[in-house]
Amino acid sequence: MKKIDFKKIRDTLLGINDTPNRIALGVGLGLFLGVFPGTGAVAAIVCAFILRVNKAAALGSALLINTWINFVTFPIALAIGAFLFRLNATVLKTEWSTLIQHFTWRAFLDTVLRDTILAMFTGYSLIGLGFAVVGYFISYYIIKKTRRKKNDTVST
Numbered sequence: 756m757k758k759i760d761f762k763k764i765r766d767t768l769l770g771i772n773d774t775p776n777r778i779a780l781g782v783g784l785g786l787f788l789g790v791f792p793g794t795g796a797v798a799a800i801v802c803a804f805i806l807r808v809n810k811a812a813a814l815g816s817a818l819l820i821n822t823w824i825n826f827v828t829f830p831i832a833l834a835i836g837a838f839l840f841r842l843n844a845t846v847l848k849t850e851w852s853t854l855i856q857h858f859t860w861r862a863f864l865d866t867v868l869r870d871t872i873l874a875m876f877t878g879y880s881l882i883g884l885g886f887a888v889v890g891y892f893i894s895y896y897i898i899k900k901t902r903r904k905k906n907d908t909v910s911t
Contacts, residue, residue, distance in 0.1 A: 768894060773809045775898040781812030783891035789817035790832075790883035792825050816890060828882050835881055836874030847874055 771778050781803055788802060789795035799817035803810040833851070837844035850871040 767815065768812060769898060769901050771809060771811055775895055775902065778809045778812045778898055779891045779895035780806070781809030782816045782894040783887040784808055785813035785816030786820050786890040787883035787887035789820035790824065790828055790886060791879050792821075792829070795821040820886065828879065832875055832878030832882055834878070836878035839877055840870065840874045842870060842874055847871060851875060
């Protein structure tokens with residue numbers, strides 16, 4: 756597994772020519788959507804365009820989180836969804852796996868849509884919201900602090 760170079764990520768974010776708020780919003784949006792398996796990058800670009808946040812930050816953070824976090828978020832999303840919808844986690848996991856492996860429209864439109872997908876979507880949404888909020892504030896703080904230091908150095 757390749758090591759994540761956080762210094763390079765920070766330097767890339769700092770190199771984006773946009774306001775700290777728009778960059779941080781892009782990071783938060785990308786982290787939120789990147790949690791969802793398989794759709795994060797495309798959804799991040801589309802939503803960043805619609806919401807007028809930084810597209811590069813949204814895409815980068817969606818790709819970053821989507822490539823390494825899904826194996827961790829799946830069981831957590833499953834547990835959250837099962838808990839909130841009062842479902843059996845084992846049954847929910849089986850239904851989800853069956854849907855993914857043997858997709859049929861009939862199964863999708865019947866109980867799977869109502870129970871399984873809604874529960875998993877809710878679980879992923881709550882995890883994504885947590886990543887988004889934390890990612891926004893951390894990236895905003897880092898960008899503002901670094902740019903302030905850079906401006907102080909230049910004006911001195």
